[in-house]
Amino acid sequence: MRALRPHARRPFRRPACQGIRASFSHAVVGRASSPLVPGVVQPVSRDAGAFRGTLSNYRPWRPSLVAGGQERTTASTRSEDLVANDWAGRSMVDTITLNAVGANGLFPQSIIPAALLGLDEEQARDIGDRMESIFKLWCESAGLEGQHFADLQFMGLRSALVHGEMLHIPVMVDPTKEGGFLGLRMQPVHPERLCTPSDKRALHNMRDGVELDRLGRPCALWVAEPAPDLWSGRLGWGALGSDSFRRIPHRLFHRPGAFHCFRRTSEEQYRGEPILSPALKLFRHLADSLEYELIGQIVAASFxxxxxxxxxxxxxxxxxxxxxxxxxxxxxxxxxxxxxxxxxxxxxxxxxxxxxxLSSDRPGANWTGFVNFVVRAMGASAGIPYEALLKDFSKTNYSSARAALLEAWRVYMLWRQWQARSYCQPIYRMVIEEAYLRGLISLPTSAPGFYEALPLWTASMWIGPGRGYIDPVKEAKANISLIESGLSTYGEILGERGLAVEDVWAARGYEDRLMQRLAPRLAARLDAASFVAGAPPEDDGFPSDDDGDGDTNHDDAEEGDDAATA
Structure with a gap:
């Protein structure tokens, strides 16, 4: 066999065709990796943005600042008229107000974070109880005219629904002359008095009575305050000059100078919108239609x-x-x-x-269905179901009624939380601050100062009226199941009923002690019954033979229990 000889090393030569192929591949790959030119194919035309067909005359427009203020004032006046004279408008406003605030208003429950302030739970609870007691005493004469704080909440939320906003001015009085132990008082003001003076309409930083700073934030409110002997009301508030207005700062350092509260639903919004605005035409036309039908029935019935x-x-x-x-x-x-x-x-x-x-064939056969449809549309504009708006549950079962109340409850809670966040909590902080400055509240020296941790010292949870139950037995069983499974707390469930867990347990403890002293036999019988009913069975992981018959099946025992219960 011949030995293999290594090939002689020859210089590498690139073929001419290979060079062409390489340049072509580079060009193709380069073009494939680069993006295409965008915007070549235009999207199809949108009917919503074109003026053709049935939308040819649909041309929304944005009014000027002056025209927008006039429209808002007109809508507010119409809404106030509907609530005063129309049953449906009044029902919607009263339903939301009664369920969100209630007759007794929202009351605070102090939740001072003890761990963050370096306190133990007992110290934080004692300080919180002291703050709650002071605030409760202040609520008795919170208004400038002596109104209770619950009445101020009811009035403020009602104004926010009717006019779209509420305007309350905090003022300081001499408590030695006015009564009480604190000088803070709240003065309710009609929102219509908030407007731009006639000599300041041309200013670029004025928005319908709200003055803006260089960053576009509200810095002051212009509230009409004309002389009583010169004011007739014929020309409107906007006809007055700035000498007939009072400029109220929006904030005085860390304290609110005025409570101009409204729910913001759009960007760059400085005034509120009445809740009846989206369906205001429906309210008005339904009221006229009902009146005409009623007149027709009166004429036909006169015979x-x-x-x-x-x-x-x-x-x-x-x-x-x-x-x-x-x-x-x-x-x-x-x-x-x-x-x-x-x-x-x-x-x-x-x-x-x-x-x-004379003969009358009115109302027509579809009149009732038509009215129900219009009322449903009016309620849907505010998120209120038909059953809650008209208080009519005659055509519902348990499931549908509970679903309707749950949907309505979400709306009530929205307004309740808004009221607590924008109005109640800042006032609570102002009251506690004044009480601290007057020496009514003392804090531990080892804890942070009052102004160093002001949000922590005044932290609170606001509790309102209870939700109510359709079937109390089913709701109670569901609550017990949630507590036993660890999915809920006593405070959460009692809060839904408008109660504080500390107050309930304190009252239960007092009643137990009272029963032990006045009715010891009844107390002993109730204790024995609760012990028997609540005694947990022993569980070692294996089926037990409690009845001693050698069978781990307890069907006969369960039947005996059912018979005894029956």
Whole structure:
């Protein structure tokens, strides 16, 4: 076998075609990796943005600052008129107000974070109880005219629903002369008084009575305050000059200078919108329609009787002459035109009149369904179900009624939390601050100072009226199951009922001690019954033979228990 000889090393030569192939590959890869030119294919036309078909005349427009303020004022006035005179508008406002705030208002429960302030739980609880007691005493005369704080909350939320905003001014009085132990008072003001003076409409930083700073934030409010002897109200508040207004700062350092509260639903919004605005036409037209139908029913129910009298009829000439006297006292010169009908009235027509009996086929067969549909639409505009708006649960079962109340409860909680966040909590902080400065509250020296941790010292949770239950037995069983499974707390469940866990347990402890002292036999019997009912069975991981029959099946025991329960 011949030995293999290594090849001689020869220089590498790139073929001419390979160089062309390499340059072509580089060009192709380069073009494939680069993005295409965007915007070549235009999207299809949108009917929502075109003026054709049924939307050809749909041309929304943005009013100027002055026109926008006038529209907001008109909408607020119309909403106030509807709530004052329309049953549906009043029902919507009262339903939300009563469920969100209630008759007794929202009350605070102090939740001072003890760990963050370096305190133990007992110290934090004692300080919180002291703050709650002071605030409760202040609530008795919170208003400038002596209103309770619950009444101020009710009035403020109602104004926020009717006018879209509430305006309360904090003022300081002398407690030695006005009564009480704190000087803070709240003055409710009608939101219509908040407007731009006539000599400041051209300023770029004025927005319908709200003055803005260089960053676009509200810095002051202009509230009309004309002289009573010079104000007639004919020209409106906007006709007054700045000398008839008071400029109220929006904030005084860390304290609010005015409570101008409204729910912001859009960007760059400085004034509120009434809750009835989206369906205001429905409210007004339904009220007119119901009034016309009612008038038609009244006319048909009056059942007037018409008698046609021919010319020359004997026996009624004298009687007709009493009603057909002309301006000159000559009978038979003027025709009689009846404009109203009294129940059971007998009317005589003029000679030659063609009399037809009155009959009414109103309302129509679909009238009830139409009214229900309109009312549902009005309630949907504010998130209120039909059943909650009209208080009508006659056509619902348990599941549908509970679903309707849950949907309504979300709306109530939205307004409640907004009221607590924007109005109640800042006032609570102002009251506690004044009480601290007057020496009514003392804090541990080892803890941070009051102003160093102001949000922590004044932290609180606001509790309102309870949600209510459709079937209390089912709701109670569900709550017990949630607590036993660890998915809920006593405070959460009692909070839904409008109660504080400390107050409930304190009252239960007092009642237990009272029962032990006054009715010891009843207390012993209840304790024994609760022990038997709540005794947990022993569980070692294996089926037990509690009945001693050698069988781990307890069907017979369960049947005996059921029979005893029955």
């Amino acid at each position: 007037p009787l018409f008698i046609k009298v021919a010319d020359g009829t004997q026996g009624v000439e004298d009687y007709l002459g009493q009603f057909q006297q002309g301006p000159g006292g000559q009978g038979g010169q003027e025709r009689v035109y009846h404009q109203s009908y009294a129940p059971g009235q007998v009317l005589y027509g003029n000679p030659g009149d063609d009399v037809k009996p």
